[in-house]
Amino acid sequence: MSERFPFAVPDFDRGQRKGVPEVILANRKTVEQTLAIVQAFLARTGRAILSRVGPELETRLHTDFAEQAACEWLSTCRAAVLRRPDFTLALTGGRVGVLTAGTSDVAVAEEAALLCREMGCTVHTAYDVGVAGLHRLFGPLHEMLETSRVDALIVAAGMDGALPSVVAGLVDVPVVGLPVSVGYGVGGEGLAALYSMLQTCAPGLSVVNIDNGIGAGAVAGLIANRVAAARRAALSQGG
Known part of the structure; x- marks a missing residue:
């Protein structure tokens, strides 16, 4: 039975x-x-x-739980993970790559990467490799595919949101498009990026909502962990 508050019912068994x-x-x-x-x-x-932790809560997390849990603070995306000393994260063998078009997209991408890591995946990142200088993409993408051998990719982009479609047209792993609320004028605040990703003609691209880093991380992490489970099963059968 979940513990109930007047304002919340925590889902302890969701993981x-x-x-x-x-x-x-x-x-x-x-x-x-x-x-x-x-x-x-x-x-x-x-x-x-x-x-999405505010400054006052950040301070309280460090002070109120100092004696019972270690607090990992991720300043870029204003996220936190608190762990009791007896907590152990089981690594799954899943592998996720995270790319951003620009530096302004990193905060949302880091939110996605955080969840993938907390799902037991290994995460590989390459930031600021967007279409304004497309030559920057190919080295990191090759490393993720051929060396790290990622099972899924998250590609975060604001402005025109073109990078996820470009990547999806080049790779044979699932790509999660993550539109970011970077932009201005017509189609600003992530709308142009979202519409562009939804209208892609590159197969294998799924799209989450604007700034939904947690949603992107969940999709990519689930894919990667299923692939990792299949690898383990094949190895156990001598495949």
Whole structure:
């Protein structure tokens, strides 16, 4: 039975049931509500993952839980992971690559990468490799495909949102397009990027909503972990 608050019912078993742990979206929750949910997750699962953390909550996470959990703070995307000393993350063997078109897309991409890591995947990143200087893409992409042998790619882009379609037309692994609210004027705030990705003619590109780094990480992590499970099964059968 889940612990119930007047304002929330934490889903402690989501990671086991779904393969994706619950991420506490701190935005628009009060600090006290969020701290109560964090405490519940630490008590039941040994870990609490938070996204969109404001400055006051950041301070409280470091001070209120200092004696019971280590706090990993990701300043770029304002996310945090708290872990009790007895918590161990099981690595799955899944491999995910994360690319961004520009530096302005990194914060949302880091949110996606965080969730993939917390799902047990190894994450490989290459940032600022967009179509304005397409020559920057080929080296990192080749390394991800041929050396790291990633199982899925996340490609984050704002502005015209062209990079995910370019990548999807070049690779034989699933690509998750992550539109970012970078841009201005007509189609700004990620709309042009979203529409461009949805209208792609490159097969193998799926798309999440604007700035939905957690959603992109969940999709790519699930794909990578299924592929990793198949690899393990093949090895155990001598394949």
